[in-house]
Amino acid sequence: MTDIREAAEAAAEILLNGGYVERWVEGAIFPCEMAFFIAVCSLAGVDRVIESGRQDGYSTEILGDWASQNGRQIASVDLEHDAARAAACRQRLAHLPIQLVKGSAYEEFGRLARDGVGRRLALITDGPKGWPAISMMAAATDDRVQVVALHNLNPGTGGRELFERLGGQQxxxxxALKDPGPRWRELKAREIAFAGDTAARSLETSSLGVLRLDDTNRSLLRNAWRSEFGLHQPVMVRALWQLGAYAAATKLYGLSYRLLRR
Structure with missing residues (x-):
């Protein structure tokens, strides 16, 4: 694949053929947003995706479908607070090559990102949200990480502004897709037809930021130090992970929220 338009056409084909538009549920990442993430991962040569927050497994199933077609690997972390919901999700995903992990993202995300599996990684987070999620991904970013993505980056938020500063509006x-191909246009039309009357979020302005990393913006993200991070500065989270103190990383996020509300 040579450009984002071609990659987006191939990704749209996966979602259309899999019937994923009509299986979307409120709160999940939109079909076009997932197709865009897959397209960027394909362009970047990603061979492993680490996901945080799977809820009912909508986006996870799409990732598993994509991975099953090309031998890539998917790992997904979730707290699984609701046992019945988690069991249904696991059953939904049982046929796909996905490593399902139960636990705190602040612990398990670090373990998965540091386990050495995969040569070119992508990180996608739909829980936690906001600055805690950004600091977690920044802490996990090393030279293998090619793509990072975060959901619920709504217009006017600091997180969205950061993604646009590091990667542009694209x-x-x-x-990114000013002149999409026919399969992408079909995917978008079906998305609007299915969810346009019920979705709580805008279908015109996506909230999944997908940042492709190069040496420059990877360093800026990895070494970010911001007041919004509170106590969970990426360098501090990374240091705890390097020491094997994964549970302490979760406590650091909790302490930051209790003391600073961030």
Whole structure:
């Protein structure tokens, strides 16, 4: 694949053929957003995706479908607070090559990112949200990480502004795909037809930021130090992971929220 338009056409084909548009549920990442993430991962040569937050497994199933077609690997972390919901999700995903991990993302995400599996990684987070999620991904970013993505980056938020500063407006699919192909246009039309009357979020302005990393923005993300991170500065989280103190990383996030509300 040579460009984002071609990659987006192939990704749209996966979602259309899998019937994923009509299986979307409120709160999940939109079909076009997932197709864009897959397209960027394909362009970047990603061979392993680490996901945080799977809820009912909608986006996870799409990732598993994509991975099953090309031998890539998927790992997904979730707290699984609701046992019945988690069991149904695991059953839904049982036929796919996905490593399902139960636990705190602040612990398990670090373990998975540091386990040495995969040569070119992508990180996607739909829980936690906001600055804790950004600091977690920044802490996990090393030279293998090619793509990072975060959901619920709504217009006017600091997180969205950060993604646009590091990757430009093309970190969001409506800016990256000014002249989409026919399969993408079909995917978008079906998305609007199915979810347009019920979705709580805008279908025109995506909130999944997908940042492709190069040496420059990878370093800026990895070494970010911001007041919004509170106590969970990426360098501190990374240091705890390097020491094997994964549970302490979770406590650091909790302490930051209790003391600073961030």
């Amino acid at each position: 970190s969001f699919h409506e800016a």
